Amino acid sequence: MVILEVRGLKKTFRGLIAVNNLNFDVNQNEIFALIGPNGAGKTTVFNLITAYLKPTEGSIKFQGKDITRLKTYEVAHKGVVRTFQNTNVYRDMTVLRNVIVAHHLYCQANDWEHFFNNRRAREDNREIMKNSLEILKFLELQAVQNETSRNLPHGQLRLLEIAIGLAAHPKLLLLDEPFTGMNPEETDRLIAMIRSIRDQGITIALIEHDMRAVMTLSDRIVVVNFGKKIAEGKPKNIQYDEKVIEAYLGKPDEKEGI
Amino acid sequence: MNQMIINGLMLGMSYALIALGLTLIFGIMNIVNFAHGQMCMLGSFIMYYLYGVFHWNFFITLIICALILALVGAVFERFFFRRFLRFSSREENSMLLAIGTALLLENIALISFGEKHRGVPPLNDYIFDIAGIYIPANRIIIFAVSIVSIIALLLFIQRTRYGLAMRALAQDKEVTFLMGVDIDKISMMGFALGASLAGVAGGLLALIFPIFSGSGGNLSIKAFIMIMIGGAGVVPGAIVGAFILGMVESIGYGLIPGSATYLFIFSAAILLLIIRPLGIMGKPGY
Amino acid sequence: MKNIKIFINKKTSLTTTKIVIFVVGLLYIIGYPLIFRHNNYQLNIVITASILSIISLGVWLTFVIGRINIGQGAFVLIGAYTTAILLVKLNLSFWLCLPVSGIIAGLLGFLIGIPILRLKGVYFDMLTLSLTEAVMLAMLNLDFLTQGSRGIMNIPIPGALKIGSLTIIPAFTPGKYLSFYYLTVILLIIILFAIWRLYSSRIGWNMQVLRQSDTLALSSGINIAKYRLISYTICCFLGGIGGSLFAVYIQSLFPTSFKVIDSIYYMLYCFLGGLNYLIGPILGAFLMTFSFEGLRFIQKYQEGIYACLMIIFMLWLPNGLMSLKLKKRTIFKNQPH
Numbered sequence: 072m073v074i075l076e077v078r079g080l081k082k083t084f085r086g087l088i089a090v091n092n093l094n095f096d097v098n099q100n101e102i103f104a105l106i107g108p109n110g111a112g113k114t115t116v117f118n119l120i121t122a123y124l125k126p127t128e129g130s131i132k133f134q135g136k137d138i139t140r141l142k143t144y145e146v147a148h149k150g151v152v153r154t155f156q157n158t159n160v161y162r163d164m165t166v167l168r169n170v171i172v173a174h175h176l177y178c179q180a181n182d183w184e185h186f187f188n189n190r191r192a193r194e195d196n197r198e199i200m201k202n203s204l205e206i207l208k209f210l211e212l213q214a215v216q217n218e219t220s221r222n223l224p225h226g227q228l229r230l231l232e233i234a235i236g237l238a239a240h241p242k243l244l245l246l247d248e249p250f251t252g253m254n255p256e257e258t259d260r261l262i263a264m265i266r267s268i269r270d271q272g273i274t275i276a277l278i279e280h281d282m283r284a285v286m287t288l289s290d291r292i293v294v295v296n297f298g299k300k301i302a303e304g305k306p307k308n309i310q311y312d313e314k315v316i317e318a319y320l321g322k323p324d325e326k327e328g329i
Numbered sequence: 330m331n332q333m334i335i336n337g338l339m340l341g342m343s344y345a346l347i348a349l350g351l352t353l354i355f356g357i358m359n360i361v362n363f364a365h366g367q368m369c370m371l372g373s374f375i376m377y378y379l380y381g382v383f384h385w386n387f388f389i390t391l392i393i394c395a396l397i398l399a400l401v402g403a404v405f406e407r408f409f410f411r412r413f414l415r416f417s418s419r420e421e422n423s424m425l426l427a428i429g430t431a432l433l434l435e436n437i438a439l440i441s442f443g444e445k446h447r448g449v450p451p452l453n454d455y456i457f458d459i460a461g462i463y464i465p466a467n468r469i470i471i472f473a474v475s476i477v478s479i480i481a482l483l484l485f486i487q488r489t490r491y492g493l494a495m496r497a498l499a500q501d502k503e504v505t506f507l508m509g510v511d512i513d514k515i516s517m518m519g520f521a522l523g524a525s526l527a528g529v530a531g532g533l534l535a536l537i538f539p540i541f542s543g544s545g546g547n548l549s550i551k552a553f554i555m556i557m558i559g560g561a562g563v564v565p566g567a568i569v570g571a572f573i574l575g576m577v578e579s580i581g582y583g584l585i586p587g588s589a590t591y592l593f594i595f596s597a598a599i600l601l602l603i604i605r606p607l608g609i610m611g612k613p614g615y
Numbered sequence: 616m617k618n619i620k621i622f623i624n625k626k627t628s629l630t631t632t633k634i635v636i637f638v639v640g641l642l643y644i645i646g647y648p649l650i651f652r653h654n655n656y657q658l659n660i661v662i663t664a665s666i667l668s669i670i671s672l673g674v675w676l677t678f679v680i681g682r683i684n685i686g687q688g689a690f691v692l693i694g695a696y697t698t699a700i701l702l703v704k705l706n707l708s709f710w711l712c713l714p715v716s717g718i719i720a721g722l723l724g725f726l727i728g729i730p731i732l733r734l735k736g737v738y739f740d741m742l743t744l745s746l747t748e749a750v751m752l753a754m755l756n757l758d759f760l761t762q763g764s765r766g767i768m769n770i771p772i773p774g775a776l777k778i779g780s781l782t783i784i785p786a787f788t789p790g791k792y793l794s795f796y797y798l799t800v801i802l803l804i805i806i807l808f809a810i811w812r813l814y815s816s817r818i819g820w821n822m823q824v825l826r827q828s829d830t831l832a833l834s835s836g837i838n839i840a841k842y843r844l845i846s847y848t849i850c851c852f853l854g855g856i857g858g859s860l861f862a863v864y865i866q867s868l869f870p871t872s873f874k875v876i877d878s879i880y881y882m883l884y885c886f887l888g889g890l891n892y893l894i895g896p897i898l899g900a901f902l903m904t905f906s907f908e909g910l911r912f913i914q915k916y917q918e919g920i921y922a923c924l925m926i927i928f929m930l931w932l933p934n935g936l937m938s939l940k941l942k943k944r945t946i947f948k949n950q951p952h
Contacts, residue, residue, distance in 0.1 A: 121834065147836035155834075161827045172820040176836040185816040192816070239835050361737055424683050424740065425886050428879055433923060546875060550748060553741040561737055588752050595749035602738060603730040 074099040074243055074274050075120070075151075080129035082115055082298075089115045091298040093129070097243070097276055102269050104277045104289040108318055112298040113278045114156055117245050121153045122146045133243065148176060150242035154232045154249065156278075160220045166231055167216040170203040173238035177202065206234050210264060226257045233264075243274045250281040262288055286310065294318065332462050333583040334576065339468045341575025342475040343533055347548065348555040348567035349482060350526030354402075356499035356562040357519035360410060363427040366549030367434035368398050368524050372531025373540040374442060381449035381535075391474065394532035395525040402524025405430055406517045431545065438542035446541040471533045478529055482522075483564070495519050499562065554594065558601050560611030569609055636894075644800055658792040664904035665799035666860045669806055671884040671896035673853030676810065678890050679819070680846045681826030682732075686743030688878035689750035690720040690851040692870070694858025696754060699767040699868045709773035710784070713859050720855020721848050728847040732840070747875045754870040766869035770862055773798070795864055802860070803897070806853065811893055813849075822846050887928065 075097035082090040090112045097103045105113050118124040120131055122143040131139045138146055161169050177199060180191040207213045210230045215223060220231060229249055236244055246265075250258055262284055269275050279285050285292065286306045294302040294309060296318040302309055309315055347369060354362045362368075372394040379390040413426050455466040486492035494515045497505040506512050538544070551574060556562075559570020574594070581590035602608070670691055677684040694716040701712045731742055754761045761767070773794075776784040787794040813819050821842045824832045832839050862868055881896075884903060888895030 123830070123833070142838075143833040144836050144838045147834055152836075153834055155830070159828060159831045161824060161831065163827060164823075172824050173835045175817065175821060178817060182816075182818050185818060186812055188812065188816065195817075235831070235835065355737070361741065425882065428882075429923075432879075550745060550875075553744060557738055557741050588755050592749060592752040592756060595745050595752070598745065599727070599731065599742065602734055602742065606734050606738065608738070 072099045073097070074134060075276070076130075076132040077116075077120070078130050078132075080116070080119060080131065081127045082112075082119055082124060083127045089298050090119065090126075093295065093298065093300055095293045095300060095303065097274060098291070100269060100272065100274055101290040102265065102275045102277065102288050104279060104285050104292045105295065106279060106282075106285055106292060107295040107301075109280075111295045111318075113295060114247055115298075116295070117153055117247055117276075117278065120146075121151055121245065147239060147241075150240075151245065152236045152239045152241035152243070153245035154236050154247055156247045156251075158225070158228045158232065160228060160231050160235065162219075162221040164220060165217050166212055166220050166223070166234075167203060167207065169220050169231060170206055170234045170238050171199055173235040174199040174202065176239045203238065206237050209267070210234050211260070225252045226254075229253065230261070230264075237268070237273075241273060243276065244268065245276045245278075247278050248280065249277070250279055250284045253281075258284055330580075330583075331460075333580045335462050335464060336468075337576035337579035338572070339464075339472045339575075340579055341572035342472050342479075343530055344551070344555060344575045345568045345571035346475050346478055346526050346530040346533070347552050348559065348571040349479065349564065350523040350530070351552045352556050352562055352564065352567040353495075353526070354520055354523035355556070357495050357523075358406070358410065358516055360423055360427055361553070362520075362523065363424070363549060364405070364431035364434050364545070365523075365527050365552050366547065367431050367438070367545030368401065368527035369531035369534065369548050370438060370540075370542065370545040371401070371434065372398055372528035373535040373538075373544070374438065374531075374542075375528070376532040376535040377447055377449055377540050381447070387452055388474075391529055391532045394528040398528025398531075399521040399525035401434075401528075402521040403517050405524070406520035410520075411513065411516070431549065435542060435545050438545075442542050444542065446539045448539055449535050451536060467536050471536060474529075474533055478526070479568075482526065485522075486564070491515065491518060495522075554598055556608070558598050558608055560608035563610055566608055566610040640804070644804075655790075655792045658796050660904055660908050662792060662795050662799050662864060664901045665803045666857050666864070667881070667884065667900040667904060668803055668897040669799075669860070670854055670857035671881045671900050672806060672810055673850035673857075674881045675885045675890070675893075675896040676822075676846050676850045676853075678885055679814070679826065680822045680843055682736075682843075682847075683740040683882070684743050684847070684850060685740060685875070685878050685882065686746030687850065687854045687881045688747035688873040688875060690724055690854030691858035691861065691877070692747070692750050692754060692873045693723060694720045694855030695862040695868050695872065696761055696767075696858075697855070698859040698862040699770050700760060702771055702863070703767055703769075708776070709771075709863055710776040713856065716859035717852045717856040720858065721852030724851025724854075725844065725848040728844050728851075732843045732847060744875065744878075747873070747878050751870045751874070761870070764870065766867060766872075768867045770866045770868065772863055772866065799860060802856070806856075807893075807897065810849075814893055818842065818845065 073096045077093055077095050080090055080093040081088070093116065105116060107113055115124065119126050120138075122138075122141055122145070126139060129139070130137060133146075133149055133151055136149070138149055138151070141149070161172065164172070178185070178192075178195045180189070180195050185192045185195070204213070204216075207216050210233060212227060212230055212234060215227060220228070223231065229251065233244075233246065233249060236246075249265075250261060253261065258281065265275060265277075265288060277285070277289065289306055292302075292304065292306055292309045293300055294312070294315050301314045301318060302312045304312070347365065350368075351362055351365045354360060354365075375394045375397060376387075376390055379385045379393060380387050409426060409430060410423065413423060451465070451467045452470055457464045457466065457469070486496060494505070494510050495518070497508070497510065498512055498515050498519070502512065505515075555570035555574050556567055557570070558573060559568070560566025577594055577597070578590065581593060585593070605611075670687060673690075674684050674687050697716040697719050698709070698712040701707045701715065702709060727746075731739060734742065755763055757763070772787045772789060773784075775782050775786040785794075814822075821832070821837050822845075824835075824837065825839055825842060829839055858873070861872075865872075880903075884899030885896045887899030887902060888897065892898075
């Protein structure tokens with residue numbers, strides 16, 4: 072069943088076409104990957120889906136409903152949450168606090184109830200606490216939970232970002248290059264974690280350059296270059312697709328004998 | 330009306346000096362120099378004493394204004410801001426420091442010079458009469474010196490290595506550092522340069538505005554409005570903002586009773602910022 | 616259990632702090648007036664400090680969302696004039712004027728907040744600076760309402776608060792400050808409690824998050840415009856309340872009663888006490904007011920002193936007074952905060 076439909080998506084920045092007539096679907100509960108050489112427009116696509124940018128043309132439908140015109144925080148409310156390419160955490164807060172405050176959408180009580188701290192608000196707080204600790208345990212961050220996030224090593228920062236994303240209880244989680252800067256061991260652990268997240272019912276869409284991770288994890292891959300889709304399919308088909316190889320490595324040059 | 334427009338243009342040019350100084354400091358160090366108006370005021374006082382009381386040459390005094398204020402700017406950067414920017418956990422604190430320096434200057438002036446309003450004799454009594462518009466020679470000199478200073482500044486920023494270093498620093502501090510530029514030295518230079526511009530502007534404006542120790546506050550606010558509406562951190566923004574303010578001020582004072590002019594200016598500025606949140610020529614990233 | 620303790624706002628979870636605050640509070644409300652009941656001079660200091668605390672608490676709230684608000688003076692002025700005009704021209708009861716002034720200041724803050732909160736950092740700061748000037752000019756020029764530069768004099772002190780024939784609060788006696796003392800102190804405590812509630816709740820978290828990263832907050836589904844506006848509106852509301860209190864306390868009002876320098880002082884009190892702490896502004900306001908009175912003889916150089924103080928302070932303790940306390944605390948207790 073399709074959870075996300077992208078149709079005719081186009082984004083121009085004053086003449087530069089970043090995304091050009093892109094069409095793809097993401098199916099429920101799959102791990103979907105969007106790959107392509109640098110500058111292909113992948114992060115722009117994520118920005119467009121989550122309304123950090125407005126599309127020049129095209130439509131995006133989530134669970135059958137049109138989300139193209141929604142504001143950024145409204146998209147998150149619908150269940151689409153993303154992480155960022157450049158590490159984005161609340162630097163002055165502890166790891167635990169980072170995850171707690173990201174639970175904004177998880178609350179049952181509204182602002183007034185939280186102000187007066189009524190029973191529902193207190194219940195919320197307890198739930199949030201429990202849930203935060205669970206998320207941290209799942210991502211193996213519980214050892215550093217009281218550390219100021221600024222002090223964390225890069226690999227754990229990336230995990231913290233995912234924790235923040237999970238706190239919002241998304242239905243679709245968009246991960247922007249989560250494996251960046253990770254060594255093989257960390258990569259393997261994260262692969263297992265992402266699989267685990269999917270198994271809990273969350274659909275995952277991934278932008279990634281680490282090909283091993285992409286090929287191991289993904290159910291389906293879409294390849295873009297210069298904002299256009301150039302290939303789509305299962306990992307083993309994509310690996311040997313001519314156009315994809317050309318996009319990443321270039322055409323064989325007869326003169327040079329490559 | 331034409332008189333007001335000409336007045337506005339002339340005023341705008343001097344205001345541009347002030348705005349440029351402020352935008353320079355802001356661009357390089359990412360600090361709003363709250364003391365900018367007070368620095369102008371100091372320049373005016375230097376002009377008062379050296380030119381007004383001791384009858385030194387006007388232009389030499391201007392140069393002295395520039396030098397003394399450059400020293401003040403360098404001291405501020407070296408002893409106040411540099412130390413501070415390393416230790417604070419919140420960026421807001423640097424604004425308080427800037428405010429503190431402004432109060433410091435104002436009070437040193439108050440203690441040293443008292444509250445009296447003073448003036449200096451004009452450079453030249455001649456008044457040109459061009460097609461019914463009166464242009465005092467005084468103002469022409471101010472206009473001319475301002476233009477020359479601005480052009481000199483622009484040339485410095487565009488053509489010299491130090492200017493290049495400053496522009497680089499304004500764009501990306503870390504990379505500039507990695508390129509081997511001594512950012513401490515360039516920062517100090519930038520601050521000193523911005524301050525000296527304020528000093529020169531103050532010295533020039535001493536010819537036409539009353540000189541008193543409390544004049545800094547108002548000038549600072551005017552400077553802020555200029556770079557807000559023109560765009561902070563960018564040179565053309567400062568110039569555009571300065572001219573707009575000069576014009577609106579002149580025309581406004583001519584048409585509406587005194588205090589209402591600035592009420593209008595504030596309201597208009599807010600409206601402008603609603604439409605263009607970064608000012609007319611402002612670039613995102615500041 | 617330990618986790619929930621950490622979870623509750625760490626500034627107030629430690630029971631020793633709670634006890635200290637409680638005791639100090641008790642001494643303050645009951646003890647102080649018992650000693651100084653007839654000493655108007657001493658009462659005056661505390662009354663002024665309390666009103667300043669209320670105003671500064673508002674500014675503190677805007678610091679929480681990461682903005683520098685140099686325009687609080689504008690809203691103090693608005694609140695003061697609202698009360699003065701309603702009292703003098705319409706003869707309304709002060710007990711009505713007080714909330715109305717706060718609400719009008721808050722409303723105006725809300726209206727102007729909508730456009731200006733969208734501005735990036737420095738633009739916002741500089742614009743708020745202009746606000747105080749602008750409102751002063753407005754008060755100066757709206758002659759028919761505010762009597763312009765002549766100001767409003769002989770503002771009456773609060774009368775009784777009656778419901779039917781039941782007197783809840785007796786009329787204030789001229790010349791006796793005790794009633795003002797109770798008024799301001801009780802208001803301060805109520806407001807402090809309310810802001811504490813706000814800060815500890817989800818609303819407070821969202822505000823703190825705004826200071827650090829807009830983009831991240833958005834992706835967690837937080838409507839950043841809404842929470843910015845809440846913070847700013849409440850700030851202006853508190854300014855209005857403070858202004859209203861000043862109006863009936865000082866009993867005369869001019870467009871220049873609250874200037875840009877006052878806006879700067881309100882910020883200073885926050886810095887002094889420590890921006891990261893809820894009682895920071897109150898600490899700062901009280902400290903400055905008391906020390907200023909103590910150093911009366913150098914009043915001529917007041918601003919100069921303040922300036923040097925600010926600079927020295929910022930160089931030595933960039934994170935405010937309370938950071939001293941925190942240093943001691945973390946050395947003392949080896950448990951994670």
